[in-house]
Amino acid sequence: MLAQKLSFWVIALTVTLSPTQHPPFRDLNKNGKLDVYEDVKQPIEARVNDVLQQMTIEEKAGMMFINGAKVNEDGSIEDKPATGLFAFVPNALELMRQKKMNHFNLWMIPSVPSLANWYNAMQHFAEDSTRLGIPITIASDPRNHFSNNIFAMTAASFSQWCEPLGLAAIGDEKLTQEFADVVRQEYVAVGIRESLHPQIDLATEPRWPRISGTFGEDAALSAKMTKAYILGLQGQKLGVNSVAAMTKHFPGGGPQFEGLDPHFPFQKGQVYPGNNFNYHLIPFEAAFAQHTAAIMPYYGVPMDAAHEHVGFSYNKGIITGLLRNKYHFDGVVCTDWGLVTDAHMGNIVWPARAWGVENLNPEERVQRIIDAGVDQFGGENIPEVVVKLVKEKKISEVRIDSSVKRLLRLKFELGLFDNPYVNETKATAIIGKPAFIQAGEASQRRAITLLKNEAKTLPLKLGSLKIYVRNVDPKIAAQYGTVVNRPEDADIAILRLNTPAYPVKTDIPIASMFHHGDLDFKGVQKDSILQLLNTVPTVVDIYLDRAAVIPDISAKAKALIANFGASDAAVLDVIFGKYKPGGHLPIELPSSMEAVRNQKEDVPYDSKQPLYKFGFGLSY
Secondary structure: OHHHHHHHHHHHHHHHOOOOOOOOOOOOOOOOOOOHHHOOOOOHHHHHHHHHHHOOHHHHHHHOEEEEEOOOOOOOOOOOOOOHHHHHOOOHHHHHHHHOOOEEEEOOOOOHHHHHHHHHHHHHHHHHHOOOOOOOEEEEOOOOEOOOOOOOOEOOOOOOEOOHHHHHHHOOHHHHHHHHHHHHHHHHHHOEEEEOOOEOOOOOOOOOOOHHHOOOOOHHHHHHHHHHHHHHHHOOOOOOOOOEEEEEEEOOOOOEHHHOOOOOOOOOOEOOOOOOHHHHHHHHHHHHHOOOOEEEEOOOOEOOOOOOOOOHHHOHHHHHHHHHHHOOOOOEEEOOOOOOOOEEEOOEEEOOOOOOOOOOOHHHHHHHHHHHOOOEEEOOOOHHHHHHHHHOOOOOHHHHHHHHHHHHHHHHHOOOOOOOOOOHHHHHHHOOOHHHHHHHHHHHHHHOEEEEEHHHOOOOOOOOOEEEEEOOOHHHHOOOOEEOOOHHHOOEEEEEEEOOOOOOOOOOHHHHHOOOOOOEOOHHHHHHHHHHHHHOOEEEEEEOOOOOEOHHHHHHOOEEEEEOOOOHHHHHHHHOOOOOOOOOOOOOEOOOHHHHHHOOOOOOOOOOOOOEOOOOOEOO
């Protein structure tokens, strides 16, 4: 009888602990009991501390790195051959296995279904095949804009809005919050839970290539947009439906000398000839008030006397002194991408953005960044360096714990430890939802800014004119008038332009994708534009990804409008009066390149006698 009872309990115990059955909680460390960090009823701080004390130094170090990952066409997670730039993008599964990493950022994705499948498969691997079952966090650069910007993904499936600069041109906090809320819903649907935006640098140097991602040059306007944007992403409090905002680039990356971006060795530092450092902090103060989850410093080197001449993530005075101590920011601080190691892209080497500390080796750079007060390394996957520094007692494990706590806390606040999965069926219904698409298209039209309207040329009369178009799809234009092939045969011409750019000569191919250089049209290109304007009355539309210097074009155009990311249909709707222009310039348009060169990089709207002042905008 006793033997029978013992046999029964052995069988019962075997069934209870069978690995094919799940307990009534997520047994992430597979020990058959409810740990504090697995218990949804426990306070977040208790859960953070519990999982932290179970982590090895290798697991802690892995959490401190985030790098790009590729998504296979079929949504699988195994490493597969890739072409182009994707050939140099690491496989997330291998980084999890080999490096204990669980933060990744995504660039181009094949499709929404493949992303959702990939994301769930990755979370299943994290739950089932890692020691503590720590979920992954996926981050993304912007992917909801009508964009020519390298840092904004093509909005292929996602709703397509005007640029942030366009949101600033509209100036409506409610619309900016609505935009960010749509981004939140689309991101959450496929598992993107951290945004590498908003970008709240002030566009006080008009030649800087990254202006289209900002809210312009006015600190008060940018602060207003920042609060609305973060509220739309995070809500009043981070939760299971939030996207954590990684606001950038502290303490403001706009005032680059001659506008040369510090992604590249040819940069010449970040300068403050107007002693206007604090002006660039105003949008960040708004971000702190709205409890942004994370902050990303920029690559720039402050060249003023008050700060050490090293990149901001290496700068203890900036990160610990200003961000941590003055502003009491206790969220995650993550470097911009690629500060420690060179990027090898085939035969091309893109040097690490270790400005001011080029003489340090990778171990010394990592130590310097951690000592500065940073928590996470963007675009790097070298956690073994952190492990080595701890084992050699160059960095204390207590210091590492403070960063890992912040990273863990964010995962818990987002609900990832409790349910990290997405509904793959619902994802395709949410992303590109008709109401979202319509709202994005409306924003493109609403941001369009009317700068000149000689003799009330606009709006044009729909369907009654012979029109000549350049840089406009003739099939779309034919819906508004009769398209002719020669300007001489037209009643009016419609010309679409982009702000000029002149690539810097360098061996780094990606630099050509940054719009550096002068802001005026030159040579044959300018002559061709003016010839058209002299031949037929012309409406000129220009895409402002940064300021353009266009006095001659403005003088000869019958009407001049600016857009901040807009389709042909959006522009033509405004030109033909289906939609009234309502934007106001979030940046001034200087009158000459001489005026641009004489203005101060850190001071807003200070060029001499601008062609169009900040805030200018007409309507019908």
